[in-house]
Structure formats: structure tokens, C-alpha cells
Amino acid sequence: MEIAARSGLTEATVSRIVKQLVQSGIVIETGRGSSTGGKRPTLLELNRTARFAVGILLSDRRTTYVLTDLSGAVVASDEAAGTAHIRRGDVAATAPGVIDSLLEQAKAPREALLGIGVAIPGREEYGESGPRPDPEWRPEWDWAAVEQDLAKATGRPISVENDSTCAAIGEFWTTQGSAAADFAVVNLASGIGFGLVTAGDVYRGATSNVGELGHVILDVNGPECTCGSRGCLEMLAASKAIVRSALGDRAFAHDLALSGAPEDAPDDYDRIARASADGDGRATALIVDAARLLGKALVSVTNVLDLERIVLTGPALDHVGSEVARVVGEELSDHAYVRRIHPTHVQLSRNGRLASSIGAASLAIHEQLGGFHRTAAPQESADHEQSIRQRSTKE
Ligand SMILES: [Zn+2]
Incomplete structure (x- = not known):
């Protein structure tokens, strides 16, 4: 055989x-x-459509839901407000209804839903002496609490993983045929994350807090960061840093009607990105400067890892993805140590804005079918799965 x-x-x-x-x-x-x-x-x-899984991405800009079949193909999707505008309880209150409507759209029976994966910014391990939480990241969005809420609200097994790792899993799963053995995914959300696929698996580190690309130090005398260092990439080039720079130019901030309130940072960033896409030179200069710094951080990373392919994804690429990919690609082709030996390809994710949520759905499928359970499934759901198994055995 x-x-x-x-x-x-x-x-x-x-x-x-x-x-x-x-x-x-x-x-x-x-x-x-x-x-x-x-x-x-x-x-x-x-049999791709024998089972389905839901993937949910929680980002400050939006909450993205996808329903995928066993091959990772998205059969239905939806979007809701992001964590900047909702409370944790809202996700648990909304999710069951959204999931029902996705199943309905895809004409998928409820009992074919294997589980729910959630991609969340990786901010789990804060100890007494560790990094301080990002002041804009409200502690209520804690992994364990989100997992508990959703398990209770949906009665389904929940798998939670950081958004960059999910993006890497999603990219690997849906492009496996053509994927080079090793590649990295850079996830641009409120922070800047990095996921690495090596030898056909996603690198998770000791506590899934892998890939804090945003805390690569670019300027040792730069502004103090929440992690305790100075001049981290995130302080200089994440979307909130771009908003901060824009607010420094009063005429520009006025023209774009930027709010300047911390809770409006995702919307302010969105206005800047849209303006850049519409040809506003001041907005594009801010986006290009930030992309250049991201490129410099990635030159250091690829000098260590000798990467062949870097895939960019995440909500902060809305409207400006190709510009960011162009500038990052330029930095790598001009400065990567290996540039005379081989190119480092920089590309936008083929999954577009859905990469992390597809990865979260994939995680749910692998945990449920692969017999790999990091957390106990809620009892109701375990009984439910058992009943499917018994029913299919009888048939
Ligand atoms: Zn830092």
C-alpha cells in the first residue's frame, strides 16, 4: 500500500x-x-466539503470571519467592527449569529462544523518583570478569556493562536503545492508580526510569542518602547507611528480630518492609506518611509535566516499593499547579504486580507482532525462530535 x-x-x-x-x-x-x-x-x-471550520481574526481595525472547507477554500466570509470599537463580550454575543449565517450561505450542515480558530495579536505572556502591555491593548482581550467566552457562546472547540503564526499557517496551507520549503510571513496589523514556516511546519517558539518583528531595534537612541527597549521598529513604523507623524503636520492632519484620539488610530491610519492610494504625496511619503524601515528590519532578519520568500499580509496593507511590497523588495534587493547569490522575493499574500483568519480555521481543523488538542473541548461539543462519529459508523 x-x-x-x-x-x-x-x-x-x-x-x-x-x-x-x-x-x-x-x-x-x-x-x-x-x-x-x-x-x-x-x-x-x-472529501473537501465533509467538514468545515470557522476562522476569526480579531484586529483593531476589524473582526474577520471565514468559513473554510477541509482544503482551506473560503466558502463564506463576513466582517464586523474591530477591537478598537467593541468590547470582548460583543464578540461572544455576535459570533454565534455570524457563524450560523456563514453556514447557511455555504449550505453547510451545522454538524459538519469541526471547530473555531481565533487569530489574536500575540500578547499573552506578560509577567511581573516582562514587557508592559501595549497601553492601547486593553487587557480584556486576553487569549484565555476570549477562548472561554467563545466556547461558552458557541458550544464548539476553540483554538487560539497569534495572528502572525495564523497568517503563516494560512499561507502555507493554501499554497502548499507551489510553496518553497521555507518562507516567512510578515503581518502588518496594529503591531508588526512575523511567522516562519520551516521544513513544512510553523515555528512556534517556546510560548507562541514568536515573531515580534516589531521589537527589532532600529535606533538604539530612539523613542522608548513598551517592551523596555528603545527605537523598536514598531515605535517607528507601525500604523500608529504613521498616524503620529501625520498628526505632527497640522495642515495635513486637518486636510484628512484626522481625529488624533488614541481609539481612532485605526480609522486615522485608514484615511492616510486611502489618501496615499488616491495619490496624496504627503500620505505616500509617510507610508514609504515606514515601509523602508520595515525593509531594513527584514534585511537583518534575512541576513540571519537566508530567506527566499517573504509574504506580506495584514489589515494595515489595505490600499497600500503594492507600494509597501515594492519598497520592502527594493530594500532587500539592494541590501540583503545574499543579494548576489539569490533574490529574496517579496510578495503580497494571495489570500489578501483573509490570510490570518484562513490560518485560524486551518488550526481548528488540524487540532480537531489531527488529534492534537491543546485545550479540552467543551463537553457539549465533545458529545456532539461523538454522536457524529457514532452516526457515521452506523451508516
Ligand atoms: Zn519594543
Whole structure:
């Protein structure tokens, strides 16, 4: 059996697993292949629409929902206000209704929903002596609390992971065929995150707080950062830094009707990005300066990791994605240590603004189907899954 040979499992184990997958409808038998001497092999195919998963991205600008099938294809999506404008309780109150409507749009039965993945800015591990939380990140958006709320509100297993890692998982999952073995994803949201896919897996670090690209130091004498260092990339080039620079030019801030209130930073940034896309030279100068600094940080990263491909994604790329990719690409082709040996390709995610939420859905699928559970599923849902299994066994 080819699967046994490739996986190193015994034929008996493979037969047992395949039987379970066929019974649950996840894999279908599509016929018989030609014999290479012995019995004609059974051909198997993934039944993509046998199960679905929901991915939710929580960002300051927006909350993005996707429903994907088992191949990572988005079959329905929706958007709601971001964390800058809602409270944690609002997500739990809204999510069940949104999820029902996604299932309805996709004509997917409720019992086919495997679980829910949530991509959240990685701010979990704050100790007494560790970095101070970002003052604009309200402590109510804590991973464990979001997970608990959603599990209670939906009765489904919830998987939570940081948004940059989710973006990397999403990118890897949906472009696996053509993906170079190792690549990085840069996620531009309220902060600047980095996810690394290496040897076919996502690098998670010790506590999933991997990829704080925003805290790469670019100016040792620069402004003090919440992490305790000075001159971090995030202080100089994240969307709030761009808003801060814009507010320094009173005429420009007035022309764009920028609010300047901290809770309006996502909307102010959006106005600047739109203005740049509409050809406003002052707005474009701010976006280009920030992209240049991001490029310099990525030159350092790729000098350490020798990356071939960097994928850019995240809500802060709305309207300005191609400009940012152009400037970052220029920095790398001019300054990367390996530039004479091979290019470092910089591209926008093919998943556009959905990369992190697709990755979150993928996480839910892998945790539920892969037998990898970081957290116990709520009892109701475990019973529910059990009943699906029993039903499919009977059939
Ligand atoms: Zn910092």
C-alpha cells in the first residue's frame, strides 16, 4: 500500500485509519488503480466539503470571519467592527449569529462544523518583570478569556493562536503545492508580526510569542518602547507611528480630518492609506518611509535566516499593499547579504486580507482532525462530535 510505504505506518494501521476516515465521510474511495503486481490499489480522495471550520481574526481595525472547507477554500466570509470599537463580550454575543449565517450561505450542515480558530495579536505572556502591555491593548482581550467566552457562546472547540503564526499557517496551507520549503510571513496589523514556516511546519517558539518583528531595534537612541527597549521598529513604523507623524503636520492632519484620539488610530491610519492610494504625496511619503524601515528590519532578519520568500499580509496593507511590497523588495534587493547569490522575493499574500483568519480555521481543523488538542473541548461539543462519529459508523 503506497500510503503505508510513504508514511512508515503498517498496512494494518493505515487500513484502520482510512476505514475511520471513509466512515466519517472525510475521505472517499474513488475507484481502483492499476496493479503493480498484487491487488489493485483503492484510490482515495479528500472529501473537501465533509467538514468545515470557522476562522476569526480579531484586529483593531476589524473582526474577520471565514468559513473554510477541509482544503482551506473560503466558502463564506463576513466582517464586523474591530477591537478598537467593541468590547470582548460583543464578540461572544455576535459570533454565534455570524457563524450560523456563514453556514447557511455555504449550505453547510451545522454538524459538519469541526471547530473555531481565533487569530489574536500575540500578547499573552506578560509577567511581573516582562514587557508592559501595549497601553492601547486593553487587557480584556486576553487569549484565555476570549477562548472561554467563545466556547461558552458557541458550544464548539476553540483554538487560539497569534495572528502572525495564523497568517503563516494560512499561507502555507493554501499554497502548499507551489510553496518553497521555507518562507516567512510578515503581518502588518496594529503591531508588526512575523511567522516562519520551516521544513513544512510553523515555528512556534517556546510560548507562541514568536515573531515580534516589531521589537527589532532600529535606533538604539530612539523613542522608548513598551517592551523596555528603545527605537523598536514598531515605535517607528507601525500604523500608529504613521498616524503620529501625520498628526505632527497640522495642515495635513486637518486636510484628512484626522481625529488624533488614541481609539481612532485605526480609522486615522485608514484615511492616510486611502489618501496615499488616491495619490496624496504627503500620505505616500509617510507610508514609504515606514515601509523602508520595515525593509531594513527584514534585511537583518534575512541576513540571519537566508530567506527566499517573504509574504506580506495584514489589515494595515489595505490600499497600500503594492507600494509597501515594492519598497520592502527594493530594500532587500539592494541590501540583503545574499543579494548576489539569490533574490529574496517579496510578495503580497494571495489570500489578501483573509490570510490570518484562513490560518485560524486551518488550526481548528488540524487540532480537531489531527488529534492534537491543546485545550479540552467543551463537553457539549465533545458529545456532539461523538454522536457524529457514532452516526457515521452506523451508516
Ligand atoms: Zn519594543
